[in-house]
Amino acid sequence: xxxxxxxxxxxxxxxxxxxxxxxxxxxxxxxxxxxxxxxxxxxxxxxxxxxxxxxxxxxxxxxxxxxxxxxxxxxxxxxxxxxxxxxxxxxxxxxxxxxxxxxxxxxxxxxxxxxxxxxxxxxxxxxxxxxxxxxxx
Amino acid sequence: xxxxxxxxxxxxxxxxxxxxxxxxxxxxxxxxxxxxxxxxxxxxxxxxxxxxxxxxxxxxxxxxxxxxxxxxxxxxxxxxxxxxxxxxxxxxxxxxxxxxxxxxxxxxxxxxxxxxxxxxxxxxxxxxxxxxxxxxxxxxxxxxxxxxxxxxxxxxxxxxxxxxxxxxxxxxxxxxxxxxxxxxx
Numbered sequence: 001x002x003x004x005x006x007x008x009x010x011x012x013x014x015x016x017x018x019x020x021x022x023x024x025x026x027x028x029x030x031x032x033x034x035x036x037x038x039x040x041x042x043x044x045x046x047x048x049x050x051x052x053x054x055x056x057x058x059x060x061x062x063x064x065x066x067x068x069x070x071x072x073x074x075x076x077x078x079x080x081x082x083x084x085x086x087x088x089x090x091x092x093x094x095x096x097x098x099x100x101x102x103x104x105x106x107x108x109x110x111x112x113x114x115x116x117x118x119x120x121x122x123x124x125x126x127x128x129x130x131x132x133x134x135x136x137x
Numbered sequence: 138x139x140x141x142x143x144x145x146x147x148x149x150x151x152x153x154x155x156x157x158x159x160x161x162x163x164x165x166x167x168x169x170x171x172x173x174x175x176x177x178x179x180x181x182x183x184x185x186x187x188x189x190x191x192x193x194x195x196x197x198x199x200x201x202x203x204x205x206x207x208x209x210x211x212x213x214x215x216x217x218x219x220x221x222x223x224x225x226x227x228x229x230x231x232x233x234x235x236x237x238x239x240x241x242x243x244x245x246x247x248x249x250x251x252x253x254x255x256x257x258x259x260x261x262x263x264x265x266x267x268x269x270x271x272x273x274x275x276x277x278x279x280x281x282x283x284x285x286x287x288x289x290x291x292x293x294x295x296x297x298x299x300x301x302x303x304x305x306x307x308x309x310x311x312x313x314x315x316x317x318x319x320x321x322x
Contacts (some may be wrong), residue, residue, distance in 0.1 A: 008278075009205060014205035017205070027222060047291060078296065095267035119268060119301075
């Protein structure tokens with residue numbers, strides 16, 4: 001039952017990403033050219049609603065639907081990993097025109113070459129795991 | 138409405154809704170950690186302990202990924218009779234200068250994402266390098282657009298702000314400095 005719920009959340013998410021054009025390489029390029037409000041509107045409004053939601057969860061100490069305590073992710077303090085990792089991610093995001101979520105969506109939409117990007121992304125994650133102990137965090 | 142592209146003020150709140158549902162189900166909204174799960178499934182745990190994880194605990198997230206694939210399939214095949222993305226004319230002009238003649242006429246540039254261009258080694262290199270940067274970068278930064286820009290910033294996490302600024306620095310360098318070198322003739 002819960003499995004089915006996760007699957008449906010994913011279907012909904014994939015549908016929204018495709019229809020919003022957030023999964024389009026062109027929209028990402030346009031965003032980095034500052035030539036449309038579209039992507040900024042998507043992220044800004046998602047963030048606004050998200051913030052209100054998170055504040056509500058915190059204020060009301062909401063339990064999850066299954067009665068467990070909700071633990072919101074705390075990101076550990078650091079500068080270098082976020083700055084370097086983030087910049088490398090941005091370089092790839094602009095070139096691929098897709099971040100991980102849209103990659104899955106585009107694979108489903110039938111764009112075969114995105115599988116090469118996905119392969120690269122998995123290899124990149126593997127490379128990070130290999131080098132992790134040697135990288136500044 | 139369903140068959141056209143959706144405006145930002147519909148799309149953004151719906152993405153937040155996805156995060157809200159996952160949080161209310163006791164989970165997190167983050168797409169890039171699945172990349173590590175794929176490594177673990179592929180046997181990366183034999184090389185690095187970092188990838189020795191309990192796969193069962195990642196099952197829910199893989200289901201979300203499977204759903205996203207299905208959602209993309211449904212949206213592209215049954216709900217998008219005209220998938221061409223109407224980007225601004227200024228963007229179309231810039232892209233045409235770079236040799237992207239499909240700008241304004243397709244969902245993804247055929248110059249990079251048509252099966253036919255996979256016959257060129259340059260396409261493979263570009264797509265593979267792009268993927269490597271995304272995969273390495275997102276794990277180093279501990280999250281991607283969903284984990285940092287939406288989840289992290291929603292929870293007012295300062296590290297996520299650094300990461301998102303990094304995303305934009307990288308993106309701007311790629312589009313403004315490197316694209317003319319990669320695609321310009």
